[in-house]
Amino acid sequence: MSRLDARAVAGGTSQTSLIERAARSCVRVIRGRYTRRPAAVLCGPGNNGADGWAIARLLRAADWPVTVYTLTPQKDLTGAAGQVAKGSGLTAEPLRAFRPEAAGLVIDALFGAGLSRPLVGDARGALDSLAEAAVPVVAIDLPSGVDGATGSVLGTAARAEVTVTFHAPKPGHLLSPGLGLRGELVVTDIGLPQDAEPDAHWNGPCLWTLPVPERDTHKYARGAVLVFGGPRIAGGAARLSAHGAARIGAGAVTVASPEEALDIYAAHLDAIMVKPVTDAASAKRLIEASKAKALVIGPGAGRTDATRSHVLAALETRVPIVVDADALTVFEDDPDTLMQALHEKAVLTPHIGEFGRVFPDIQGDKLSMTAAAAARAGTTVLLKGADTVISTPSRVPVINTSGTPWLATAGAGDVLTGAIAGLMAQGLGAHDAACAGAYLHGLAGQRGGRGVTADDLPGLLREAGRAVATR
Numbered sequence: 004m005s006r007l008d009a010r011a012v013a014g015g016t017s018q019t020s021l022i023e024r025a026a027r028s029c030v031r032v033i034r035g036r037y038t039r040r041p042a043a044v045l046c047g048p049g050n051n052g053a054d055g056w057a058i059a060r061l062l063r064a065a066d067w068p069v070t071v072y073t074l075t076p077q078k079d080l081t082g083a084a085g086q087v088a089k090g091s092g093l094t095a096e097p098l099r100a101f102r103p104e105a106a107g108l109v110i111d112a113l114f115g116a117g118l119s120r121p122l123v124g125d126a127r128g129a130l131d132s133l134a135e136a137a138v139p140v141v142a143i144d145l146p147s148g149v150d151g152a153t154g155s156v157l158g159t160a161a162r163a164e165v166t167v168t169f170h171a172p173k174p175g176h177l178l179s180p181g182l183g184l185r186g187e188l189v190v191t192d193i194g195l196p197q198d199a200e201p202d203a204h205w206n207g208p209c210l211w212t213l214p215v216p217e218r219d220t221h222k223y224a225r226g227a228v229l230v231f232g233g234p235r236i237a238g239g240a241a242r243l244s245a246h247g248a249a250r251i252g253a254g255a256v257t258v259a260s261p262e263e264a265l266d267i268y269a270a271h272l273d274a275i276m277v278k279p280v281t282d283a284a285s286a287k288r289l290i291e292a293s294k295a296k297a298l299v300i301g302p303g304a305g306r307t308d309a310t311r312s313h314v315l316a317a318l319e320t321r322v323p324i325v326v327d328a329d330a331l332t333v334f335e336d337d338p339d340t341l342m343q344a345l346h347e348k349a350v351l352t353p354h355i356g357e358f359g360r361v362f363p364d365i366q367g368d369k370l371s372m373t374a375a376a377a378a379r380a381g382t383t384v385l386l387k388g389a390d391t392v393i394s395t396p397s398r399v400p401v402i403n404t405s406g407t408p409w410l411a412t413a414g415a416g417d418v419l420t421g422a423i424a425g426l427m428a429q430g431l432g433a434h435d436a437a438c439a440g441a442y443l444h445g446l447a448g449q450r451g452g453r454g455v456t457a458d459d460l461p462g463l464l465r466e467a468g469r470a471v472a473t474r
């Protein structure tokens with residue numbers, strides 16, 4: 004954003020006119036959503052504060068009762084904030100005097116993109132009291148305290164009802180905890196150049212295309228998936244993956260079952276085939292015999308030597324594969340072996356706990372962690388959560404927020420794993436399959452809503468897939 008800003012200014016647009024456009028777009032949003040009421044505008048020392056001063060001026064001109072509270076004494080303001088404050092004809096109160104309960108609406112313009120360290124002192128006090136209050140908050144660019152690049156909170160931040168940002172969403176709007184603090188996100192156009200390559204994409208159907216079968220296809224051409232199943236009492240996870248793969252459009256799905264669990268799998272599955280597997284050699288034979296175009300290993304697999312040897316055997320075939328859950332955890336003591344065996348047609352789908360087991364030394368924010376993991380694995384890594392991040396070497400990382408808290412339910416991840424494999428079997432590459440799978444899975448969860456279970460998700464996945472345009 005600062006590069007775009009600089010280009011706009013170099014192209015003859017003044018900083019103050021950008022601020023004016025930003026403020027006008029905020030006021031449009033505010034007046035479109037709230038009736039006239041006493042507004043408190045909290046202004047910081049930088050351009051975010053300058054936006055606040057301009058918003059205050061425009062609201063006052065629209066006959067709103069407005070009080071500006073400034074962190075830096077008004078006479079000491081410099082730069083754009085000083086200029087816009089001066090031109091506003093308004094006189095501010097010190098931020099220390101701010102009491103949220105006296106306002107009908109609070110405009111949070113303390114800090115935006117320029118936040119550089121944790122909040123302390125008066126800024127922290129004001130936002131802490133705001134966080135406790137029931138008054139609606141409109142955040143300008145970001146809820147102050149949220150780091151726009153990572154979504155983390157530096158010190159404190161108050162939850163906004165609406166956040167108005169300019170030009171494009173920022174990672175901080177899409178990554179937790181920023182995701183949960185920004186409320187409704189409104190992106191306005193302030194006339195900045197449109198041609199910049201972003202540091203991250205927000206996942207959606209414009210990034211990938213769902214495969215559609217040819218007219219003269221058959222079930223194997225539609226995509227065959229082989230799911231490695233676990234022991235008798237843990238078979239549900241693999242079955243959920245198998246249904247996920249089938250319901251996203253794979254034509255033939257088989258569960259590879261240990262001999263002792265064959266009867267249970269067979270009794271539970273109709274459209275899904277069941278075949279026995281014993282050792283690594285039989286796993287390889289089955290991958291060939293089932294004509295698998297994608298594999299799933301991990302859900303309910305068990306943290307056993309068998310799982311470990313099946314993972315390595317499966318990776319040796321270089322058939323596209325999703326490696327999840329126990330298939331990651333079994334390499335906890337020896338992640339290098341997994342890293343060496345991986346190839347670029349693999350997708351790893353860890354939650355944060357599993358991530359820590361295979362990438363114990365990788366820390367930081369979610370975007371950089373996932374990127375570092377993808378670089379080491381040499382393939383796609385999908386780090387699950389309310390904010391799922393998908394990273395593939397030399398691709399722009401993707402943030403998925405299509406989910407819902409109702410997806411935090413046992414087995415939901417197993418369906419996602421199957422869905423990604425189902426898409427790979429239909430011809431999508433690892434990165435696109437991970438992105439499309441995560442998006443549709445989130446949409447399925449949304450359609451399910453309260454009380455959705457993992458058993459519901461495959462059916463909902465089918466509806467979600469139908470709702471997304473196909474080529």
Ligand SMILES: NC(=O)C1=CN([C@@H]2O[C@H](COP(=O)(O)OP(=O)(O)OC[C@H]3O[C@@H](n4cnc5c(N)ncnc54)[C@H](OP(=O)(O)O)[C@@H]3O)[C@@H](O)[C@H]2O)[C@@H](O)CC1
Nearest residue numbers: 004008022025049050051114115116117118119120121144
């Ligand atoms: N094209 C665009 O992008 C457009 C952007 N626009 C707007 O500009 C905003 C970005 O403006 P910005 O760069 O001036 O940064 P901003 O967030 O106001 O803060 C910087 C100031 O805060 C200070 N400071 C930092 N942390 C602090 C702390 N913890 N505690 C105390 N102080 C702290 C910091 O001081 P320093 O770190 O230098 O000591 C500096 O003085 C952006 O969010 C959007 O609203 C629009 O106007 C239209 C066009």
Ligand SMILES: [K+]
Nearest residue numbers: 111114145147
């Ligand atoms: K702000």
